[in-house]
Amino acid sequence: MWWRNAVFYEIYVxxxxxxxxxxxxxxxxxxxxxxxxxxxxxDAIWLTPFYPSPDADxxxxxxxxxxxxxxxxxxADFDALxxxxxxxxxxxxxxxxxxxxxxxxxxFRNALSDPDHPDRRRYLFRPGRDGGPPNGWTSAFGGSAWQxxxxxxxxxxxLFAPEQPDLDWHNETVQRDFEQVLRFWLDxxxxxxxxxxAQGLFKDQSxxxxxEPDPPTWHADWVTAVNQxxxxxxxxxxxxxxxxxxxxxxxxxxxxxxxxxxxxxxxxADELQLAFNLALLWDEWDAAAMRATIDxxxxxxxxxxxxxxxxxxxxxxxxxxxxxxxxAEGRRRARAAALLLLALPGGVFLYQGQELGLEEVELPDxxxxxxxxxxxxxxxxGRDGCRVPIPWTTTRPGFGFTPSEPxxxxxxxxxxxxxxxxxxxxxxxxxxxxxxxxxxxxxxFEWLDGPSGTVVFRRSDVVCVVNVDAPALELPSGDLLVASxxxxxxxxxxxxAWVRTR
Ligand code: NOJ
Numbered sequence: 001m002w003w004r005n006a007v008f009y010e011i012y013v014x015x016x017x018x019x020x021x022x023x024x025x026x027x028x029x030x031x032x033x034x035x036x037x038x039x040x041x042x043d044a045i046w047l048t049p050f051y052p053s054p055d056a057d058x059x060x061x062x063x064x065x066x067x068x069x070x071x072x073x074x075x076a077d078f079d080a081l082x083x084x085x086x087x088x089x090x091x092x093x094x095x096x097x098x099x100x101x102x103x104x105x106x107x108f109r110n111a112l113s114d115p116d117h118p119d120r121r122r123y124l125f126r127p128g129r130d131g132g133p134p135n136g137w138t139s140a141f142g143g144s145a146w147q148x149x150x151x152x153x154x155x156x157x158x159l160f161a162p163e164q165p166d167l168d169w170h171n172e173t174v175q176r177d178f179e180q181v182l183r184f185w186l187d188x189x190x191x192x193x194x195x196x197x198a199q200g201l202f203k204d205q206s207x208x209x210x211x212e213p214d215p216p217t218w219h220a221d222w223v224t225a226v227n228q229x230x231x232x233x234x235x236x237x238x239x240x241x242x243x244x245x246x247x248x249x250x251x252x253x254x255x256x257x258x259x260x261x262x263x264x265x266x267x268x269a270d271e272l273q274l275a276f277n278l279a280l281l282w283d284e285w286d287a288a289a290m291r292a293t294i295d296x297x298x299x300x301x302x303x304x305x306x307x308x309x310x311x312x313x314x315x316x317x318x319x320x321x322x323x324x325x326x327x328a329e330g331r332r333r334a335r336a337a338a339l340l341l342l343a344l345p346g347g348v349f350l351y352q353g354q355e356l357g358l359e360e361v362e363l364p365d366x367x368x369x370x371x372x373x374x375x376x377x378x379x380x381x382g383r384d385g386c387r388v389p390i391p392w393t394t395t396r397p398g399f400g401f402t403p404s405e406p407x408x409x410x411x412x413x414x415x416x417x418x419x420x421x422x423x424x425x426x427x428x429x430x431x432x433x434x435x436x437x438x439x440x441x442x443x444x445f446e447w448l449d450g451p452s453g454t455v456v457f458r459r460s461d462v463v464c465v466v467n468v469d470a471p472a473l474e475l476p477s478g479d480l481l482v483a484s485x486x487x488x489x490x491x492x493x494x495x496x497a498w499v500r501t502r
Contacts, residue, residue, distance in 0.1 A: 002091065003192075003250050003273055003347060004307045005442050006043040010351045012315045013050045013072055014058065015389040018402035025389065025401070027073035031081040033392075034088050036419065040355060041437030044091035046194050046252070048315060050078070051097075054104050056163030057371050058387075060196060061102035065181045082189055091191035093252065098178050099197035100164040108165050115152045122177075124157035124168045124203065125149065135207045137225060141375035159200060159226075161371045169201040175234065179241060186245050198253030198266070198275070202228035227257065235271040252276065252309070260300035267306035274347055277301075277309045281317060285324050285333050285494075287453050287468035294344065294455070298445070307346035312337055313354045319386050322360035331357050332494045335429055335484040336466055339496035340455060342436045343464035345445040350433075353390040356417050357429030360385040367408065384408060391418035432484060439481045439498065453493075458501075466496040476501050 017029030027050060037045060049059035050072040059069075068075050085092050101108055110119035126134040126146075133146035133155050139162075146155035147162040157166045167174050182193070203225055210225040235251070242249040251272040255263045263275050277297050283289045301308040312320045312334075324333035334357060341348055363384050365373070370382030389407070391414035392400030399406075399414050415421065422428035443460020450456035453470030456463065463476050472490040478501035480487065485495045 002043065002248060005345075006091075006347050007041070007342070007437060007440070008044045008046050008093070008252075008347060008349045009037055009040070009042040010046045010048070010314055010349060012048050012352055012387055014407060015387055015401070016352055017392070018389075018398070018404075018406075021403045022071070023398075023402050023405050023407045024071055026071065027068070027077040027081050031077070031084055034081075034084055034090060038088040038090060040434060041440075042090070042350065044093060044191065045085065046093040046349070047095060049095045049097055054102055054163070056102065056161050058369070060097055061100070061104075061161070061164045062097050063102045063105050065097070065178075066184045079188065086189070093192045093194050093250070094185055094190050095196060096178075096181065096193040097196045098167065098169075098181075099200050100158065100160060100166045103163045103165055111156075111165075112149060112151065115154070118173075121171050122167055122174050123165050125152070125154045126157070126207070127154055136209050137207075138210075139375070141372050142377070142380070143375060157203070159197070161375060163371075166203070167201075169203075169230070169234070170205065179237075182238065182241055186242065186249055190249070191247070192242070192250035192252065192273075194252045194254065195272070196254055197256075198272070199231065199255045199257060200226040201234070202226070202230040204228060227262065232265065232271060235266065239270055239272070250274065258282075260297050264300040264304045264306065267301065268304045269306075274307070274309050276311055276314075276349065278311055280310055280341075281312055281320075281323075285468060287455050287466070287470075290340070290466075290468070291447075291455050295447070298345065301346070308344070309347040309349060310341050310344050311349045312341055313351035313386070314349070315351065315387055316383050317386065319358055319360045320354065321357055322385075326359060329494065330359065331429070332485065335432055336468075336494050336496040338429075338433060339436055339464065339482060339484050339498060340466045342433075342440050343457070343459060343462070343498060345442075345459070351386075353386075355430055355433040356390065356419065356422060358388075358390065358414070358417055361388040361408070361411055363388075363408065369408075388414075391415065393418050393420040432482070435482050436498075441498065461500055461502045463499045463501050464496065465491055465499070467491045467493050469493050475499055478502070 014025045016025045017033045018025050019028035052063040052067045052069045053059045053061050082092050107119040107122055110117045111123050133144050137145040139145040141161050145159055148155055158164050252274040253266050253272045255266050255275040257263050266272050267275050279293045283293050297308045321330040321334040324330045368384050370384050372380050373382035389401040394415040399410050422430035441459035441462035446458045448456040451470050453468050455466040467473050472492045474490050476499050478499040481498040483497040
């Protein structure tokens with residue numbers, strides 16, 4: 001049960017480390033930096049998709065679920081990375097993308113080529129209605145979720161970009177295909193999977209309209225068309241399959257539902273082990289909101305015997321320091337939030353560069369690559385700003401990420417934020433993370449009372465105090481383990497500390 005308390009580190013493959021000088025990160029680059037991750041103190045890494053892909057959605061449009069895109073390396077590179085990670089004591093999760101394929105997947109090509117081709121039934125083609133699409137479902141990237149196939153006059157469903165046709169999970173052939181994909185990676189020795197769009201695989205077959213939040217929230221929260229009961233027996237089968245392997249292989253579901261009780265349904269004892277909990281990420285810098293979110297997630301997960309997980313950043317959302325206001329104040333809040341995150345019970349997911357305190361990068365529109373930007377006609381800026389490669393050194397232009405030009409430009413301030421510049425600087429955000437990971441408390445969780453504007457709880461003998469926006473507080477007496485700022489005069493606002501009290 002290594003995963004119940006694990007810290008996972010998300011590697012956005014194209015932006016972590018480039019070994020061959022093409023400006024794009026790759027598997028050999030990751031392999032060369034595994035020592036950094038071991039020393040940082042994380043338990044596991046999650047690799048975003050490195051499969052062959054035409055990149056309509058940066059790898060989440062997969063052409064071959066058991067291959068490696070030559071830009072990222074080869075299967076031999078993957079095996080070498082996995083072996084080295086295991087030698088260093090790091091577990092490895094790969095990203096499973098079962099909701100859709102690339103439009104360039106051979107099976108979708110077959111599906112388009114002939115309406116009677118058996119592969120057509122692997123996807124969701126439906127006749128239109130009143131001269132338009134079959135219903136009003138919208139894509140997460142904007143516009144209708146249906147694309148006309150002019151040859152047949154039918155439409156196919158894509159909850160994301162039109163280049164990402166959705167698979168029909170009611171077709172048992174699709175289910176069998178993915179069992180083979182799971183076995184392929186489990187046989188190679190991976191420790192588990194992050195499941196993309198995990199609440200979305202089965203769609204409401206009646207095609208009833210979705211009840212989406214109005215006005216829409218910035219995160220997609222489809223509830224009525226997806227989140228179908230058929231998912232639970234599917235995940236139970238996957239769990240049995242993974243349990244047939246040694247060493248506790250796991251599934252982490254990307255279940256993007258606000259309702260934590262519904263998320264908990266997916267992590268019952270015989271289903272997925274973990275589900276991302278993105279709720280904390282949606283909270284403002286507000287102690288009452290954060291405490292309520294933590295309480296609700298913790299209660300919902302423990303009610304089914306599962307553990308919660310905590311996420312403040314990933315490759316789909318603006319960096320935490322920027323969300324918390326940006327600049328020096330945003331970075332300070334993000335440091336305090338790091339101590340909150342790493343003291344909470346359950347699993348934690350860190351996103352590469354979060355440990356460096358990176359902020360969202362402002363990119364000119366002509367450099368943007370995210371389909372969200374294009375499909376929304378530029379109204380939504382998209383996710384490129386958190387996907388800029390991370391800096392290892394102070395050397396321009398690639399800051400040690402690449403010897404050449406990085407695939408997205410890295411701003412000047414990445415120099416002082418680089419791993420090299422922060423290492424051994426006790427005041428740096430990187431050293432704060434190293435120290436927090438070294439002292440991470442794991443004992444029983446209990447809320448403690450604190451003044452308004454604070455979040456205070458105990459993990460056995462360690463008290464975690466987060467002063468969100470209250471006047472300076474006195475720290476509990478005991479041994480100070482870690483603090484996000486100087487606490488010589490008490491705990492100022494936007495500061496957190498861990499104190500061993502007995
Ligand atoms: C969630 C992934 O994190 C995101 O990057 C992607 O665009 C969608 N799923 C579609 O695969």
